[in-house]
Structure formats: structure tokens, C-alpha cells
Amino acid sequence: MTEALKAVDGPGPGEARISPFLLQPRFVHRVWGRASLQPWYAETGTDEAVGEVWMTGAECVADTGPHRGVTLAELAKQFPGQLGNGEYPLLVKMLFPDDKLSVQVHPNDEEAQKLGLPRGKTECWYVLEAVPGAHVMLGLKPGVGIEDLRDGAADGSAEDLLETLAVETGDMVFVDAGTVHAIGPGVTILEVQQTCDVTYRLWDYGRPRELHLDDGLAVVKLKTAAGKIKAKEKDGYTRLIETEYFVVDRMELAAGQAMEMPMDGIGCVVGLRGDAAVNEVEFSTGHAVVVPVGSVLLSSRQGATVLRCWEPGK
Secondary structure (H helix, E strand, O other): OOOOOOOOOOOOOOOOOOOOEEEOOEEEEEEEEEOOOOOOOOOOOOOOOEEEEEOOOOOOEEOOOOOOOOEHHHHHHHOHHHHOOOOOOEEEEEEOOOOOOOEEEOOOHHHHHOOOOOOOOOEEEEEEEEOOOOEEEEEEOOOOOHHHHHHHHHHOOHHHHEEEEEOOOOOEEEEOOOOOEEEOOOEEEEEEEEOOOOOEEEEOOOOOOOOOHHHHHHHOOOOOOOEEOOOEEOOOOEEEEEOOOOEEEEEEEOOOOEEEEEEOOOEEEEEEEEOEEEOOEEEOEOOEEEEOOEEEEEEOOOOEEEEEEEOOOO
16 A cells, blocks of 8 residues: 555654554444344344444453453543544444334534534445345435424424435445434444434334434534445555545455555554454454554455544544
8 A cells, every 4th residue: 555645643752652452342232223143243242132333432342452351432541642532533333224223313513512522423334235225315305494304203204305325235325414314224334433422313213212303403404415425446445435534445355465554543444354463463354453543564364355444634
């Protein structure tokens, strides 16, 4: 990889450098989730339906190295120059819907900061699996206004006010904050998002969960930049998406291949197929290795597909 990327600050004066480390994924129950996550995960450790697997969540714990057993939240506080400004900036997770998620929306940075949060929630969806005819709902149909959405939430027609977007395996979808959206069954998605867990449910298909209609309508944008993103072939990898919030690259490694991989922003490497290693830290499908700013050796004995996810330097 020869492409130059923006450099960001590394360790501060007197701050020890932290090495790459593997995180234990966290399995999160959701009413719309699945009982089995195979072939992605053999076991979940729970009998409940799992809808989300958080790979870089604040409560995920390090599984290798001298900080084994310490949460990512604590490590981000200990190493702010390398893992974020006191908080790891990207949440990478997998979604396993067996039913429809709610019709929902997220705040942007400015709106979230008024709530005392460091950032909003812009996200992207990389479609790992999709059955024929699979689709998501993304953005409002032309002519739909805020009060139409309020009425739709009241009479159960909110989903009908959204644009339908057909998706296939390998699609990358950008979902900027303020975009009303919903996801249905028939897909498995890897989501990369700003670290912010504020979701305003506008409609939930009659399920007995809390709605946040007034707060949600206050952040809805009638027009957004949401939609499919065309991948770009680079020197030795594929750039799936590049925004001010995150960059996601797909890398294919042949059996026995090793390459130098720059990490020019705070981020991680996620396994999608096969087994790989970042320096000496081995990982497999559905697991993430947090990689501080710098250059590491990415390798695979038997071949692998991985994603490099990182926040550009501010």
C-alpha cells in the first residue's frame, strides 16, 4: 500500500505506546434478533435472540496483551492520544435482523452536543448477506413533510412514507444523521458508525417499546446524502466508503501473504473471512483488532478478507 493518507497525532509526551489488541465481541439482545448467528458465530453465550454484535463497543474487553480484561472505554481514557479523545470514536457492529427494526432517526453532531454528547450518529451499512429481493428503507419520499411523518407514526403508516432501497451482498450504504430509516429481515449487515447510542424511534410496528416522536421529528432532515456508495479500487485494497466521520477499506489476503498496513487514524481491523493477524495478534471472522495510529504488518496463513475501519485525522 503506497497511498499517502492524512497523519494524526500519536502518543503525547511521556505517553506509552499501546500495541494492537483483540477485543471480545459483545452479544446484544434485540427483540428483532436471531436465535442463531451461524456461520458468523458458533455460540453467543445466551438463549436470547441476538440482534447486534458489538465488536468495538465501550464495554468490550481486551482479549490479548498486557491490558487483557480491561474495557475499551477504560483504555480510551488511559490512552487518549491513541484511542480517541477519552472515548473510542467508532462503533463497529454486526446486525442480524429476523424482523423489522423500528422506523428511526439519529441526531447529528451539533444536535448531539446540545445533549451533552461528544458526537452524533452518522453510520454506514456494508451488506454481508442478502436474500433475493432484500431491501432497506432509507429517507423520505418526495413531498413527505414532518407532519406527514407524525401522522404516519400515529396511524401505523410511517414505513410507507420512506423510500425503498434494494440491496445485494457487497453493497455499501451511507446513512447520514437525520435520515429516517428502517432495516428489515433478509440481510446481515456490518455497521460502522460514530460512537453514539442515541436512537429516536418514530414507529415500532406496535411493539411495546418506548417511542421518541417529538425528539426524533426535531432532528429529521427532509433531504439527506444517504444512499449507495460505489467502491473505488486503490493500490492493493478497495475503498468502500470515505467520509469525514469514517473510512472503510476491504482487503483481500492470499494464503501466506503479508503486507504493511498504515493506520492513519484511530481504528480497527475486522475479520470477515478466514484467519488473519495484525503483527502477532491473531483474529478470525466477526472479531476486531484495535490498531492505534501507525504502521502494522497484516498477514494471513490461509487467506482472509478483512475490513480496515478508521476515523480520518481531524
